Amino acid sequence: MTTQQLTEQILSKKSFLCIGLDVDLNKIPKHLYATEDPIFEFNKAIIDATHDLCVAYKPNTAFYEAYGVKGWISLEKTIQYINNNYPEIFTIADAKRGDIGNTSTMYAKAFFEDLGFDSVTVAPYMGQDSVEPFLEFKDKHTILLALTSNSGSKDFQTLSYNDKTLFENVLATSKKWKNSENLMYVVGATKAEYFEQIRKIIPDNFLLVPGVGAQGGSLKEVCQFGLNKNVGLLINSSRGIIYASTEENFAQKSREEAFAIQQEMQAFL
């Protein structure tokens, strides 16, 4: 998918909501345990109930790997279900991968070709030759960790190197890499004070923003400094939407949560 197609979808749905499919078997409705693949059945119900209110789904691979081969099958079925039924949706493998050159190519093939995701999250620590293999794939997107929403982000990301923080170095340096137009960045909503500065460095790229809601980030502040001419924002919510209820009508409840966020977003577009 091109970024232009993503922007068109956002404007058409009046939403820049991304729903995180972080499925923990201990948190899903008990009646799904009777099905052959509870994780996939859960995802399918959530997707069917919310696909017109969001523009992206983001399974975090940790939640699938934790169930071994069965989990990987659930992940495959989930991405296939989205691609077959809602091809307009932007899909994100939240995998935070990154390795030396030829190994990153293997990861890129796994997520872009074998599984068919539009994008994958990547950690920047190993630098240029660990990220560029992901950038080579046309109309696929690499979402680089820049400033994350967790408390540990202060350990290294906000330390200053040559008058620039590490995450500013990541933004400025990665801009110079080959095919950098395929880059997006993770910036936590809990860091609203940094958005203005971030937009000075990367005015055009999309930002994937976790941390609105439960983690305390403000949608208003993120929009004030984060929006750009292509919208340029994907705001992620996971638990607040997918675990809205553990009753049989859980999918309807998740729709209501997604609808409330979409309505808020509409006002900022």
Add this chain to the structure above:
Amino acid sequence: MTTQQLTEQILSKKSFLCIGLDVDLNKIPKHLYATEDPIFEFNKAIIDATHDLCVAYKPNTAFYEAYGVKGWISLEKTIQYINNNYPEIFTIADAKRGDIGNTSTMYAKAFFEDLGFDSVTVAPYMGQDSVEPFLEFKDKHTILLALTSNSGSKDFQTLSYNDKTLFENVLATSKKWKNSENLMYVVGATKAEYFEQIRKIIPDNFLLVPGVGAQGGSLKEVCQFGLNKNVGLLINSSRGIIYASTEENFAQKSREEAFAIQQEMQAFL
């Protein structure tokens, strides 16, 4: 496995060799294609031929994920084969994971409990609360990326902050984390000039060292500055050993390569 058990194994085998099981279907002997699971059959042959010359095996997960569910099954069979037949061997999931707290716990469970690895490689970018969930597992080890062997390591890892590089900050900061005795570190052999300084910061931890051989690192220099009272080094070789031949006797050839390295290592112990 405890680090003491690892050291005992090293002294008994007179080897601190780790063999990287980075299996690319395009590079393995063609006669294995006729088997049901060529990746596993390849690994099994290599393991049977080399287990007394090395102390650790390190499958890089990228090479398995690239084959989807089938690859994940090959990975499961490989780790089970090692654990069942050669329980003295230290196993490393080279996965370079790392995410916010509860998500890192899912990864830790996937690799330590579901798959049964002794250790996993983790990227430090997200800081303390992304790494500590891995450190909670008793007798399991978290191998943090510090200074990697690739060219991109200069992009961020060697930037200076208050007279300390990022990777030195990673070493010094992570030492203070809870259960930090379960930490090991990745330091590339191509960075021999840094080993002396690294040992001043972390005298006691094991280092996992890629980059000897093909990438140009010198075993002698790494040993000169890297060895400590518990040996404290695991030197990885992947392609040089596992792709020594594509003939039917490939496993015997890999044994010869491993033997040559073990002989070199013996002299430094």
